[in-house]
Amino acid sequence: MKSLAELEAIRNKVVSNVTMRKDDHAVRVVVGMATCGIAAGARPVMSAFVEEIAKRNLEHVSVVQTGCIGVCRLEPIVEILVPGEEKVTYVKMTPEKARQVVAEHLVNGRPIKEYTIGEADK
Amino acid sequence: MKEISLHILDIMQNSVAANASLIGLEVIEDEEKDILSFTVTDNGKGMSEELIKKVIDPFTTGRTTRKVGLGIPLTKLAAEMTGGYIKIESRLGEGTVFYAVFGYSHIDRQPLGDMAQTMHQIITSFEDVDFTYRHVVNGREFSLDTREIKKILGGVSLKENDVSLWIYEYLKDGEKEISDNKK
Numbered sequence: 530m531k532s533l534a535e536l537e538a539i540r541n542k543v544v545s546n547v548t549m550r551k552d553d554h555a556v557r558v559v560v561g562m563a564t565c566g567i568a569a570g571a572r573p574v575m576s577a578f579v580e581e582i583a584k585r586n587l588e589h590v591s592v593v594q595t596g597c598i599g600v601c602r603l604e605p606i607v608e609i610l611v612p613g614e615e616k617v618t619y620v621k622m623t624p625e626k627a628r629q630v631v632a633e634h635l636v637n638g639r640p641i642k643e644y645t646i647g648e649a650d651k
Numbered sequence: 652m653k654e655i656s657l658h659i660l661d662i663m664q665n666s667v668a669a670n671a672s673l674i675g676l677e678v679i680e681d682e683e684k685d686i687l688s689f690t691v692t693d694n695g696k697g698m699s700e701e702l703i704k705k706v707i708d709p710f711t712t713g714r715t716t717r718k719v720g721l722g723i724p725l726t727k728l729a730a731e732m733t734g735g736y737i738k739i740e741s742r743l744g745e746g747t748v749f750y751a752v753f754g755y756s757h758i759d760r761q762p763l764g765d766m767a768q769t770m771h772q773i774i775t776s777f778e779d780v781d782f783t784y785r786h787v788v789n790g791r792e793f794s795l796d797t798r799e800i801k802k803i804l805g806g807v808s809l810k811e812n813d814v815s816l817w818i819y820e821y822l823k824d825g826e827k828e829i830s831d832n833k834k
Contacts, residue, residue, distance in 0.1 A: 531821040533803060539813045540804050562776075564722045567661050568652050576768050579775070580819070583812035591810060594776050 556590045556635065558582070559608040563597035569604035570623070577624035578607070581631040590635055603649055609634060618646040654764025655687065655753065658726040660773060662691050662749050665722065667777050669695025669747065675783040678766065680755065682789055682834050686735075687753045687763065694746040703739050726751055733757035767822035770795070774818065775809045786825075791832040793825035 560566070560575040578592045598606050603620035607627070610616050617640045619630060626644055634640045642648060652658055659676065666674045671693035678689045698706065709724045727737045733754035741747035753760050766786060774782050774797055781801070785794040800809070800818070809815060 531817065531824050533799070536800065536803050536814070536817055536821075539817050540807050543807050543811050543813060562660075562664065562772075564661050564725070567657050568725075572657065572660060572765075572768055572772060575772055576819075579771075579815060583816045586812055588812065594772075 555612050556587075557608075557610040558590060558592045558635075559610065560592065560594050561596070561598045561604060561606045562594040565597055565601035566604045566606065569601075571605040573624045574605045574607065574622045574627050577627035578631065581628050582635070585631065585636065587631075587635060600646075603646065606646075609640070619644045620646045620649045652725055652729065653761060655689070655729070655761050656764035656766050656769045658722075658729060658751070659689055659691070659766075660769045661722040662726060662751075663773050665749075666691060666693035666695050666747065667773075667780060669693060669697070671695035671746065671780060673781045673783070676770075676785070678763070678786045680763070680786075680788045680833075682755055685755045687755045687760065688735075689751055691749040692746065693748075697743040697745050697747055698739075698741040699743055703741055706739070707737075729753070729761055733760040767819065767826045770822050771815075771819045775815050778809050786829060788829040788832045789834070791829045793829045795822065795825070 558578050560571055560578065562571050562575065575592065575594065582590050582592060598608070598618075600606065600620070605620075605622040607619045607622050607630070608616055609619070609630070617634070619626070619641075622630075622644070626641075630641055630644065652661070659678070663674055663676065673694050675692040676689065677692075678687075680687050706723050707727055709721055723737070723739075730737050730751045730753050734757055735752040735754055737752075738750040739747065740750075770782070770784050782797045783794070784796075785792065797809075804814065807814060809818065
């Protein structure tokens, strides 16, 4: 079992690192988590983003949730907002696609066009 | 919705939307009594008696972008399919208690699903809200109180990568420990 004592050690580590950071959480990953999103599988998608981003220690990225984006038939929907760039909207996401998006888009800076909303109905 | 834990996530989002500062979740699995139940208790803005009657209707919603809301009707249907029911008690300005019970061994009962993922997600998404969680499987219990965790963290965010991962692992360990107690 994990213990609360471990958490305290993690806290101390985080506090000592926190002063070294710049432009904190500049990139946002927004997951639609209304009833439509949840029913379509948004929860495991959001968890995949959170886990993958934490494991790669991408400290400039934050994962947040939002309500219904308005195109329920394309859920789970994820928007990626990078300052100074155009918003990218991914549709019909899965945990596997989420991990690919972290690697390709967030780490390498190359959006995966085939998963975006523009390609959805082609 | 394929899992009861997804209904729970959806119901807890309602509590967040009702501006609750403290949300309690209790999940009970009791194979002897043949029930699976969950209770979401919040101190949000509450509902009038009139609204309580209306929320089980799909054509009522708190959202402003359209006029249908399916969260509570879906949960009601899932519970009733197994011989169970839902109950909502609420007072304006005081909060709401949402209770759902399912027939444990009923063939149509959805699996509980991933409670660790559900709790991790809601806890880390809404840091300004405190959560208490209690899951009991045939008498064996796992519980978590975010007030306790936030006290240890002393202002460090739950979204910090290492902290977030630790909370997820802690929940997964706890869930595994009690699920071993199933018959």
